[in-house]
Amino acid sequence: MRTKLFLAAGMLAAGVSANAQITKNRKYDWGWSYKLEMPETGLRCEFPARPVTTTLAYGYMAAAANNDELYLAVKMENPDPYDIQCRTEEFSAELEKVYGLPLGDLKWDAVQTENGNLTLSGNSTGGYADFHVDAIATEDVITIFLYSDHRELSVPGHFFASSYSVYDTKEGNLCYQADAAGTQPTATKTHTSIPGTSLITSWPGAPIVTTHRHETDYSLRSGETAYSEKVVKLESDVSYMQFITFVNREEAQRGTAYGTTITSDNTETIDANLDEPVLIRKLKSENPQTTFHRTYALVKGRIVIQEVASSGQLSNSDNRFLNSLDESIRNTYGPVFVSK
Secondary structure (H helix, E strand, O other): OHHHHHHHHHHHOOOOOOOOEEEEEEEEOOEEEEEEEEOOOOEEEEEOOOOEEEEEOOEEEEEEEEOOEEEEEEEEEOOOHHHHHHHHHHHHHHHHHHHOOOOOOOEEOOOEEEOOEEEEEEEEEOOOOEEEEEEEEEOOEEEEEEEEEOOOOOHHHHHHHHHOOHHHOOOOOOOOOOOOEEEOOOOOOOEEEOOOOOOEEEOOOOOEEEEOOOEEEEEEEEOOEEEEEEEEEOOOOOOHHHHHHHHHHHHHHHHHHHOOEEEEEEEEEEOOOOOOOEEEEEEEEEOOOOEEEEEEEEEOOEEEEEEEEEOOOOOHHHHHHHHHHHHHHOOOOOHHHOOO
């Protein structure tokens, strides 16, 4: 099965230039990412390796392989948006027939409507790789995104899976899908780059990373202290009231779960060099056993939630963790904040 996947990836990469715009995007730990823009639909996605586009009789397909994962983005004509499942199954059958990808027996979720577009998600389990498919109907076009994983979606795979979404259109909401897969990084890096931003956070050790379609969670326990950071991807335009409502809802849920009372709450706007101001809210809450320090930052279409939970006074590591995000937002982050 693994040989079939590599063979299929090689055949898919033998295409020709098609009607899609591919640009080098940004630098990550694993290398450069490549953004595919589909002018017909307004959708875009971010590949962890440079994709090659292939012209189809009814559209085009872009494909890339990174290590042993495969990523596809397909634009097809589709006059009937309610035919989204049949058209997707026809395409998956063609992939299996032509390229040997084992995409049979797709298990579909219910059709949903997001921002006025019909969306459909499905999964197929093969002998070596699992496949996830998302189909989005926009006007008379159907766009299909497909990626393979091995029951643990890699961090580069997460960036692909979270880079396309109907939530990226002008109107949206704060409801997110989540298919989680946890991984323990092998490197002992003490800092992480916030996905989609230039922000950096310093850690006293290597955090565990949990990736979702629209979220990335980092967590670490060191002694009596728990460190965590969540990055939630939003639509591009989030109002002040949406941000405050999001924070209030989070705090209400946490207060119920942990029996805490808020003892400090401060909100400010930072004119950082990030193309737009950063809205930041810092809270301190307590119960008899634990003190929680949390920072919420709205930056470039993402909410970053950082937390330290400790039973005593903040240590140097605690302060370094909290300060690194704050200083990074203020553009004064430097090596002094990276623990050794």
